[in-house]
Amino acid sequence: MFLTVHAASGLVIGKYVDSSILAFLFGFISHLLLDMVPGHDPIELKKWKKPFVYKNVIIVFFIELPLILTMLLLLNLFNKLIISWPMFWAVSGALAMDFLWGLYFLTKWKFLKIFSIVNHWSHEVFSDKLYVSWKIWLPMQLFVLAVLLFIYLL
Numbered sequence: 001m002f003l004t005v006h007a008a009s010g011l012v013i014g015k016y017v018d019s020s021i022l023a024f025l026f027g028f029i030s031h032l033l034l035d036m037v038p039g040h041d042p043i044e045l046k047k048w049k050k051p052f053v054y055k056n057v058i059i060v061f062f063i064e065l066p067l068i069l070t071m072l073l074l075l076n077l078f079n080k081l082i083i084s085w086p087m088f089w090a091v092s093g094a095l096a097m098d099f100l101w102g103l104y105f106l107t108k109w110k111f112l113k114i115f116s117i118v119n120h121w122s123h124e125v126f127s128d129k130l131y132v133s134w135k136i137w138l139p140m141q142l143f144v145l146a147v148l149l150f151i152y153l154l
């Protein structure tokens, strides 16, 4: 799943969980669960002939983080952004995984290897076995994003 969807699940958790530790933990678990849903497109991504690191840096820093910031700014603009420690930790927990395994990929620091293994495992359970075109996963991710934001705003 895209980081933006993970961030939205963090928002939901941060709203309904009062403890920072639990919020982080649930955020982290929610990441693994969401990544099991077929939400990306290994074949089409491979056609984009750029090194793996570049692709991910471009996607994360030029698409995802601006989208997340826009989402948070819009929520703030409409006075809907809850600012609290559990919220901070829930969103951090929901996003942490991709930065941890990304950092492992870049640095090869051994203590981070576990995150790379778990991340690959969570993708392999269902999603990598199932080829879905972007015509399916894009609307699906947008739908999950909309549902999460709806729950958050309830």
Ligand SMILES: [Zn+2]
Pocket: 001, 031, 035, 097, 098, 119
């Ligand atoms: Zn992930």
